[in-house]
Amino acid sequence: MNRRQAIERVAWILGGTVIGTEFFISGCKPTASKVDDLFDEKNVAFMDEVAETILPRTSTPGAKDAKVGQFMAVMVRDCYTKEDQKVFIDGLGKLDDASQKLIKAKFMDASPEERVKVLAALDKEQMEYSKTKKKEDPNHYYRMIKELTLLGYFTSEPGCTKAMRYLPVPGKFDGNYPYKKGDKAWALA
Numbered sequence: 001m002n003r004r005q006a007i008e009r010v011a012w013i014l015g016g017t018v019i020g021t022e023f024f025i026s027g028c029k030p031t032a033s034k035v036d037d038l039f040d041e042k043n044v045a046f047m048d049e050v051a052e053t054i055l056p057r058t059s060t061p062g063a064k065d066a067k068v069g070q071f072m073a074v075m076v077r078d079c080y081t082k083e084d085q086k087v088f089i090d091g092l093g094k095l096d097d098a099s100q101k102l103i104k105a106k107f108m109d110a111s112p113e114e115r116v117k118v119l120a121a122l123d124k125e126q127m128e129y130s131k132t133k134k135k136e137d138p139n140h141y142y143r144m145i146k147e148l149t150l151l152g153y154f155t156s157e158p159g160c161t162k163a164m165r166y167l168p169v170p171g172k173f174d175g176n177y178p179y180k181k182g183d184k185a186w187a188l189a
Contacts, residue, residue, distance in 0.1 A: 048068060
């Protein structure tokens with residue numbers, strides 16, 4: 001191979017890398033709120049409100065700030081089995097039904113205090129269900145919602161950098177680092 005052929009091949013490789021990178025980056029742009037056929041904007045907004053009730057904004061950003069509703073939609077679509085997807089989607093309707101039954105209002109129309117009351121009742125229900133659940137029984141929908149809320153929030157940028165202590169360039173590992181009650185947990189980046 002002569003020098004001219006080597007330069008030509010390198011140019012092809014670099015050109016392919018640049019073009020491939022452009023396609024890769026364009027594929028990573030945020031999509032519209034509709035996530036497949038499972039969830040629409042209304043579902044995502046509902047999940048955001050449920051997540052915000054679980055992890056509200058205080059001195060740190062809330063679940064809505066971390067776009068947990070969108071995260072839940074993607075996780076359910078991409079990671080859940082068809083059976084779990086059905087339980088989750090049906091559960092969104094059951095959550096609204098439980099709200100109607102308990103506080104005589106739809107979840108989205110309820111006050112923050114009423115929303116907490118509804119979710120506390122559902123949390124108690126899912127704990128009882130988990131105690132008697134057999135291995136082959138489906139998961140409780142509220143447990144799925146709560147787990148995805150926590151996962152989505154604490155793996156998001158606002159959750160990781162604002163709700164926990166975060167060092168972008170950590171120092172050495174110290175397994176015996178002193179901890180004082182009330183300190184924020186360390187984010188693992």
